[in-house]
Amino acid sequence: MKKTTPPKQGDLSAQIAGSIRDAIIAGDLIVDARLPSEAELAEQFEVSRPTVREALKRLAAQALIRTQRGATGGAFVNHLKYPDAYAQQITTSTLLLSMNEVSIVTACEARFALERACTRLSAERRSADHLATMRAEMHRQSQPGLSDEAFCASDVAFHRALVDGAQNPVMSYQLAGAVEAMQPLMNMITFTARSRERIVALHGQIADALEAQNASDADAALTALEAYTVSLAQDVLDARAQR
Amino acid sequence: MKKTTPPKQGDLSAQIAGSIRDAIIAGDLIVDARLPSEAELAEQFEVSRPTVREALKRLAAQALIRTQRGATGGAFVNHLKYPDAYAQQITTSTLLLSMNEVSIVTACEARFALERACTRLSAERRSADHLATMRAEMHRQSQPGLSDEAFCASDVAFHRALVDGAQNPVMSYQLAGAVEAMQPLMNMITFTARSRERIVALHGQIADALEAQNASDADAALTALEAYTVSLAQDVLDARAQR
DNA sequence: CAAAATCAATTGTCAGACAAATAAAAGTCT
DNA sequence: AGACTTTTATTTGTCTGACAATTGATTTTG
Incomplete structure (x- = not known):
C-alpha cells in the first residue's frame, strides 16, 4: 500500500485506488484485512479525506472492499464471492x-x-x-x-x-x-x-x-x-x- | 436518470450510482451522452456535490463513464471498448x-x-x-x-x-x-x-x-x-x- | 483575418464540521 | 457478582463552502 513508484496517471483518487488495488492483488492485503482509517490514509497519501473516499468508492464499486461504520468499522478487503x-x-x-x-x-x-x-x-x-x-x-x-x-x-x-x-x-x-x-x-x-x-x-x-x-x-x-x-x-x- | 422507485439500499452514493447505471443499461443515456454537471446532479438527487462525486467515481471505476475537465467538460457515457x-x-x-x-x-x-x-x-x-x-x-x-x-x-x-x-x-x-x-x-x-x-x-x-x-x-x-x-x-x- | 488575452463553466482538491452508527468501556441496579 | 443501561470513543457518511486547474468559447488586439 506504499506509494512505491506511482505511475502518476489520472486523478489522485484513481492513483490511490490503483495503489490499494495492486496491494490487494499482490497479496499484501489479505482478505478481511482492515485498511487504515480514511483519516490515516489521507495522511499517508498526503491528500484530503474526500479524495481518499473517492478512491475507496472506486474500489467498492469493483467489490474489492466493503466498508462498515462504527467504532470497529472501516474498510476491509472483501472476499470476492x-x-x-x-x-x-x-x-x-x-x-x-x-x-x-x-x-x-x-x-x-x-x-x-x-x-x-x-x-x-x-x-x-x-x-x-x-x-x-x-x-x-x-x-x-x-x-x-x-x-x-x-x-x-x-x-x-x-x-x-x-x-x-x-x-x-x-x-x-x-x-x-x-x-x-x-x-x-x-x-x-x-x-x-x-x-x-x-x-x-x-x-x-x-x-x-x-x-x-x-x-x-x-x-x-x-x-x-x-x-x-x-x-x-x-x-x-x-x-x-x-x- | 430519475429517482423512480429507489430501492434505498446502501449509501446515497451507491443508490445514485445505481440509478445512473440503470439509466445507461436501459439505454436512456446513450454512448457519449453528457450527464448533467455535478452541481445539477446534486440538485436533482437532493444531495451534496461530494456525494454525487463518489457516485460518479463508482461508475468511472467500472468504465461506465469518463470525465473531462473544462468548460465543455463533464461526465460522459463511456463507449465500453x-x-x-x-x-x-x-x-x-x-x-x-x-x-x-x-x-x-x-x-x-x-x-x-x-x-x-x-x-x-x-x-x-x-x-x-x-x-x-x-x-x-x-x-x-x-x-x-x-x-x-x-x-x-x-x-x-x-x-x-x-x-x-x-x-x-x-x-x-x-x-x-x-x-x-x-x-x-x-x-x-x-x-x-x-x-x-x-x-x-x-x-x-x-x-x-x-x-x-x-x-x-x-x-x-x-x-x-x-x-x-x-x-x-x-x-x-x-x-x-x-x- | 489571425493571434493573443480574457472569460466562463466544469471538474479536482481541500478544510472543517456535524450526524449516524457501532462496539467497547464505564457505571448502575438487583 | 452479574446483568443491564449509559456513556464514550472511533469511524464512516454527508454537508457546506471555498479555491485551483483545465479547457473550450469569447473577446480583444495587432
Missing part, C-alpha cells in the same frame, strides 16, 4: 454487447461454442437437481399464458442449469456473461418470430441427452438450437431490411 | 481465483474446456498472422536464458493467439479471464517442475493442427497439455504434502 463476480460479468457483458455493434451471428456463435464446452462435463456430472431444474423450466416454457420476458428468463435458467451441471464454479462464472447477457438480445430480436414449441423440443433433447450422459447428443441439440436461433435472427433482420 | 472489458475481466478472475480456494484441477479443467471451444473456429479462420504469432512465441519459449516470468507471459501470448484465431471478439473477451488469470497460478505452481521442451512440443502440435485446419488434432493436443499441467500440479502438491 461468485455472486458478486457474476453480477459484474453480466453487467460488463451486457454493455459490451450493446455498445459494440456485435452481430447476432457472432454473439450466438460465441455463446453456443462456450456452452458446448460444458456438455461433456455436464453429461458426466449433472445432479438430479440440475435435471429437475431443466424439466421444471421446460414445463414452465410450455405454459400458454407465459409472457415473453418470463419465457426468456426461464430459457436463461434452463441454460444456467446446463452450465452448473458441469459442477465447476470457475466454468459457471466464466459462462455467466455468455448465458445471461444474451437474454436482452434474444428478447429483442427473436421474440416475434420464434416457435416456443420448437425451442422446448430442443431443450428436451438436451435434457434427455444429459440424463443419458450422452455428451455428443447434447452437443448436437445445442448446435441445432444455435442454427435455429441464427436463422430466426436472419429472418427478422431480412424482414426489417425489406420494410 | 474491448480492452477495458478485458482488463476488468482479468482483474476479477484473478481475484476470484486467489480468494476462493479453487483447486488447480478445477481451474485447469475450466480453462482448457473453454479453450477447446475455440479450436474448431480457430482452425477454420486463423490468419497467417495468428500462426506467425504462435511460431514466434514458440521460438521465444525455446530460448535457454528465458526467465520463468517471460516464459509464462509468452505462454499466455501463444494461447491468446489461439483464441483470437477464432476471429470472434466476443469469444476473445470471454476467454480473457480464463487465459490470462491462469498465468500467476501456473507460475506459482508448476515453474519448478515443468519441462519447457515438452510444453513447446505440445504447442507445436497445436500450431501444426491449426495450420492444417485440423480441429480435432488441436483438441487432442490441448487435452494432452491439460493432462500434463494437472499432473505437474499434482506432483508439486504431493511433494509439498510429504515435506
